[in-house]
Structure formats: C-alpha cells, structure tokens
Amino acid sequence: MRVEQSLLAESWNPSYAALGFDPDDTDPLFLMPAVNELVSTDASGWLENWLRRLAREQIAHHIALIGPRLQRAPGKVFVMDQRTKWGNCSALGNLSFNWRLVMAPDDVLRYIVTHELVHLAIPDHSTRFWLTVRSHCPGSERARQWLAANGHRLTVDLAERLAGENATDTP
Numbered sequence: 001m002r003v004e005q006s007l008l009a010e011s012w013n014p015s016y017a018a019l020g021f022d023p024d025d026t027d028p029l030f031l032m033p034a035v036n037e038l039v040s041t042d043a044s045g046w047l048e049n050w051l052r053r054l055a056r057e058q059i060a061h062h063i064a065l066i067g068p069r070l071q072r073a074p075g076k077v078f079v080m081d082q083r084t085k086w087g088n089c090s091a092l093g094n095l096s097f098n099w100r101l102v103m104a105p106d107d108v109l110r111y112i113v114t115h116e117l118v119h120l121a122i123p124d125h126s127t128r129f130w131l132t133v134r135s136h137c138p139g140s141e142r143a144r145q146w147l148a149a150n151g152h153r154l155t156v157d158l159a160e161r162l163a164g165e166n167a168t169d170t171p
C-alpha cells in the first residue's frame with residue numbers, strides 16, 4: 001500500500017482538510033470507497049475519476065457560496081483537463097475548471113472559482129475586476145502566487161506516477 005499512501009500524503013491532504021477531516025487524526029484511506037482498486041491495472045483511471053468527482057463537488061460548493069454574493073450564476077459548468085489553463089469563462093456565460101485544482105490547497109480552487117464568476121460581470125482584467133475578486137476572495141493574491149510557483153506540480157501524469165512508484169517498489 002506504499003504507493004497509495006505516498007500519493008495521498010503529497011496531493012490529497014489539503015482536500016481532506018477542506019472537507020473538515022484532520023489528516024493527523026484520521027486515516028485518510030477510509031474515505032476511499034475501494035482502495036484495493038488502486039492496485040488494479042487501471043489505477044490511474046480510477047484515481048482520476050475519483051478526483052474529478054471530488055473537484056466537481058468542491059467547485060459546486062464554491063459557486064453556491066460566492067455566486068449569490070456576486071448576484072451571478074453560470075450557465076453550464078464544465079470540469080476539464082488542460083495542461084496550462086485553470087479556468088475559463090465563455091462568452092455564453094459557461095464556466096470551465098481544471099479538475100487538477102482539487103489537488104491544490106482549498107484557497108486556490110476558491111480563488112479560481114471566484115475569478116471566473118467575476119468574469120460573468122467583468123470580462124476583462126481591469127483594476128475593477130481585481131478589486132472585485134479580492135473583495136470576495138481575500139486569499140486571492142496568495143493563491144495566485146501558489147499557482148505560479150506550484151501549478152506545474154498539478155499537471156503530474158497519474159499513470160506515469162503510479163507506474164514509477166510501482167517500479168521503485170519492485171526489488
């Protein structure tokens with residue numbers, strides 16, 4: 001089980017903290033419905049689906065909190081996978097978010113959701129836009145800095161990562 005635990009320790013603890021679980025107090029594996037599936041051949045597919053589902057829930061949570069304050073609601077919400085883009089607001093008012101943000105600290109996901117929701121009202125990156133983002137997400141500057149410094153770590157290839165860890169496990 002070393003593979004799963006090392007992956008959880010590095011990437012998932014912020015999400016567990018966001019869900020109100022104390023990672024020191026609780027075995028994080030208990031939340032995973034079928035951890036044994038992780039050792040199957042499609043481990044990375046299973047893991048990605050699980051993270052995407054978690055991302056969808058957390059994005060919906062932030063939209064429900066912040067949207068009403070902005071008096072804006074998105075049309076459709078998509079969860080996507082792009083290497084370099086974290087979020088998008090279309091001309092039709094649909095929002096897209098990169099599921100990989102679920103592996104970042106919770107403030108980062110909240111910032112990106114706020115950013116795209118504010119775009120529903122202010123399409124540019126004017127001073128008014130940034131002031132509005134900051135007023136609804138006080139941690140936005142820190143979140144932007146975190147993404148600039150660590151964003152590349154979120155683009156980890158889960159299949160490669162699991163294969164690599166397995167290789168080091170084999171004598």
Ligand SMILES: [Zn+2]
Pocket residue numbers: 115119125
């Ligand atoms: Zn923007």
